[in-house]
Amino acid sequence: MGNFEYLYTKSAILLFALFVTTDVYSNCVESCPSGREIHVSSSRGNDSYGGEEARPLKTIQAAANIARPGDVITVHEGVYREWVNPPVGGETADKPIIYQAAGGEYVEIKGSERIKNWKRLSNTTWSVAISNNIFAAFNPYADTLKGDWLEKGKWAHTGEVYLNDRALTEAPRLENVLLNKTDSALWFCKVTKDTTYLWANFGQKDPNEELTEINVRQAVFYPEKPFVNYIVVRGFRMSHAATPWAPPTAEQIGLVGTHWSKGWIIENNTISHSKCVGITLGKYGDEWDNKSESVEGYIQTTQRALENGWDEKRIGNHLVRNNHISYCGQAGIAGSLGAVFSRIETNVIHDIGLQETFWGYELAGIKLHAAVDVMISGNHIYRTEGGIWLDWMAQGTRIKGNLLHDNQTQDLSLEVNHGPILIDHNLFLSPELAQIRLSQGVAFVNNLIAWEIWPTDSVDKRETPYLEPHGTSIIGFHDCPCGDVSYFNNIFMRTDLTPYDQCRLPVQMKDNVFWSGAIPSIHETMCAVDTTQHLVGIRKCEDGWYLQIDVPESWEKEKKRVIPTVGQLRYAIISNQAFDKMGGLPVSLKEDYWGKRRKSKIAYCPGPIEFEAKGLQMIKVFCEDEKVVL
Secondary structure, eight states, rough: OOSSSOOOOTTOOOSSSOOOOHHHHHTTTTTSSOOOOEEETTOOTTTSSSSSSSOOOHHHHHHHHOOTTOEEEEEEEEESSOOOSSSSSSBBTTOOOEEEEOTTOOOOSSEEEEOOOOSSSSEEEEEEEEEEEGTTTTOOOGGGGOOEEEOOOTBBBBBEEETTEEOOEOSSSSHHHTTSSSOOOOOEEEEEEEEHHHHEEOOTTOOOOOOOEEESOOOOOOOOOSOOOOEEEEEEEEEOOOOOOTTTTOOOOOOOOOOSSSOOOEEEEEEEEESSSEEEOOOOOOTTTOOOOSHHHHHHHHHHHHTTTTSSTTTBEEEEESOEEESSEEEEEEETTTTTOEEEOOOOOEEESSOSEEEEETOOEEEEEETTTOOOOOOOOOOOOOOSEEOOOOEEEEEEEEEEEBSSSSSSESSOOOOOEESSEEOOOSSEEEEOOOEEEEEEEEEEEEEEEEEOEEEEEEEEEEEESSOOOOOEEEEESSOOOOEEEEEEEEOOOOGSSSOOOOOOEESSSEEEEEEEEEEEEEEEEEEEEEEEEEETTEEEEEEEEOTTTTHHOOOOOOOHHHHHEEETTTTEEEEEETTTOOOOBBHHHHOOOOOOSSOOOSSSSSOOEEEEEEEEEEEEESBBOO
């Protein structure tokens, strides 16, 4: 974007304020449990020591092996090249095992190893021979991507080559690397019994002088066995994992992952360069992994999960907050069945699924199956292949106060869910298509929406499960017809709502505002339409991200709207569940995008933000590391 002529300022802007949580998730985080503190130092430590501050252990895994519920593992400055595999977890939310970076210290955990001894083949191309002993039992360069719903790139390996923390692009043939005349840096691999051979383009860089690394480990922080509960992971930089393709029908191994457990807190971490998924809140593995690419197959996966502890007492209830997740090939956060009753909040997720090597139907910033009583709030998601994608059994789910922009394909996808799903006070600024029409029990309230609606038939014939309210037991199955949707007090830019004109189930649309050629549905009542083109966009500045918007003159008379009640939202017809409790909490629609209570107690503005001026303006909507509160 060019320079702006008008900069919106407001003396009441308060920076550095985050959403504050005071529930059970947070009680254990700031205070040390009753156990001991185990210290780890890569520079001073020895794994034969006892873990005292003066005699720290050398590896995080050594600390994990001796930790017990209530213990705190404090990791001191350094680079740790290991897969942390916690053998045990905590006992309760008040007695977890905490893994934390020491305050004010830079702690990095990597699944890679540094590689030297590269030999020059040409001005830009080099090769190296690596003993397979470096890989132990798992060699990412002999491991290709595979699994359900992977459509492209099954030749690609889970290995990766990095130059100064930037991933090169794998080539399917050696000649692509040797004859490369493009600006893209490529690599190729070949594995024999004892040796792995790599060829790579490094431009004008000497890989022996630069930081050149390759994936060695499948994960960075992930328990190999399920039911390792109540773990806290905070304050680390974690990167470089050879993670596998993670469909909903298989064990989902992430760079960081919970592996079918309960009560994890993953917070304040920087996570990057996972081959597939950054954080997984996923299912366990079994003999049916990647053998269920069908509706019937996933139903059977869900039924088996019920036999393996899938309920609120044993699974989910995780908190994923304030993480910075980037440069992952499949998803920033993914979870099949294992994310139930969880909160995903105030994360920054970007540059996800944009590699061109592989593709499948699981790419998104956040991709969840069975988002039961899940709260997704305050996240900033951009430059991803798919924004937020809720697939099957989203029930009691709330998407609130998120900022999405510059996403390919879509900002939001709701696929064959029966609801209820409450989507309120979000900024959806990507102009791409949104697949939202064939989920039922959905309410859109006070959003700013710039997308187009993905054209679909009037019904999706897949019969998917609906569950007992606020639980996981399957009550029945139903196809997915258009309708059972409510739109209240949204601002639309260019959006055409006429695809809802013909629906099998009831539609409610009231008090919405249509700008820049947006078109109401025949179901709309009490709407306001301004056909003039108005600019809307997002801009990154040194102090954060700004919404740039041209508010029309008609705004003054469009301001007053009645706050919808939970009763007006009714209930999800198929699941027969009300909107009174969403994301595990009672519903209030009186707070704006920032979570601040609106000024008026009776009437208020449509959209997520109460604009106090007309014309072109810029409003800070996200700091680089924290959300802004007005």
